[in-house]
Amino acid sequence: MAKxxxxxxxxxxxxxxxxxxxxKVRREETKNDVVTARxxxxxxxxxxxxxxxxxxxxxxxxxxxLNELIEHAVVIDESEIDESVVNIGSTVKVIQNGKxxxxxxxxxxxxxxxxxxxxxxxxxxxxxxxxxxxKEVVVETPAGQVNLKVLAVSRTxx
Numbered sequence: 629m630a631k632x633x634x635x636x637x638x639x640x641x642x643x644x645x646x647x648x649x650x651x652k653v654r655r656e657e658t659k660n661d662v663v664t665a666r667x668x669x670x671x672x673x674x675x676x677x678x679x680x681x682x683x684x685x686x687x688x689x690x691x692x693x694l695n696e697l698i699e700h701a702v703v704i705d706e707s708e709i710d711e712s713v714v715n716i717g718s719t720v721k722v723i724q725n726g727k728x729x730x731x732x733x734x735x736x737x738x739x740x741x742x743x744x745x746x747x748x749x750x751x752x753x754x755x756x757x758x759x760x761x762x763k764e765v766v767v768e769t770p771a772g773q774v775n776l777k778v779l780a781v782s783r784t785x786x
Contacts, residue, residue, distance in 0.1 A: 632702045634748065636717045636784065639738035640703045647694040650687055658684040697737065704735075711783050714756045716748050721780040722756075732784045733757070752776070 635643070662684055665677035704717045714720045714733060721730045732745045733756065739747040746753045752774065755767040759778045767774045 632700050633697065633737050634716050634735035635701050635703050635738060636734055637703055637706060638784075639734055640698075640701055642738075643694055643698050643701065647691060647698065650691050650694070654687045655691070658687050706783060709783055712760055712781055714759045714778070714781050716757075717784055719782050719784045720756055720759070720778060723777045723779060724774060728779065731756070734784075 658680065661680040662677065665674060665680040668674050668676055671677050704715075706717050709715055709717050711718070716733050716735055718733045719730060720733065721728060723729075730744060731752070732743075733748055733753055734745045736747040736749045739745055739750065748754065748757055751767050751769045755765045755776070756778070759765055759781075761778055761781055764775065764777045767776060
């Protein structure tokens with residue numbers, strides 16, 4: 629049985645939209661690709677057919693995965709978030725190594741470090757959960773110790 633995963637409303641909506649796209653658009657496209665490739669003749673030597681079936685399998689596997697994620701998703705009620713304390717759904721502005729950085733704290737399946745969306749389960753995310761403006765935290769990361777000072781906390785708005 630899959631474990632429940634926390635999501636922001638935006639992250640949950642992205643799951644729903646991706647599943648809808650795969651079911652309504654990509655499933656039909658891959659089905660048509662298989663039919664077209666099958667028409668090319670001998671299936672034992674038909675690389676187009678093999679490729680189309682592989683892609684179809686990937687689409688179906690992702691749909692199954694999304695169904696599982698959606699079934700076990702727990703969406704954070706943003707109206708219940710205390711905006712003064714860091715939690716999932718918060719945006720937190722910190723000073724890190726002399727630089728001002730703004731992180732969005734999200735569930736583990738929504739994390740995207742390139743967009744500064746960090747998981748509540750990451751070392752920095754864990755350290756920031758529960759922090760408030762003015763708090764200083766020390767984080768042990770794989771790259772070494774990081775000192776953070778919380779400058780501001782607000783609710784993430786997309």
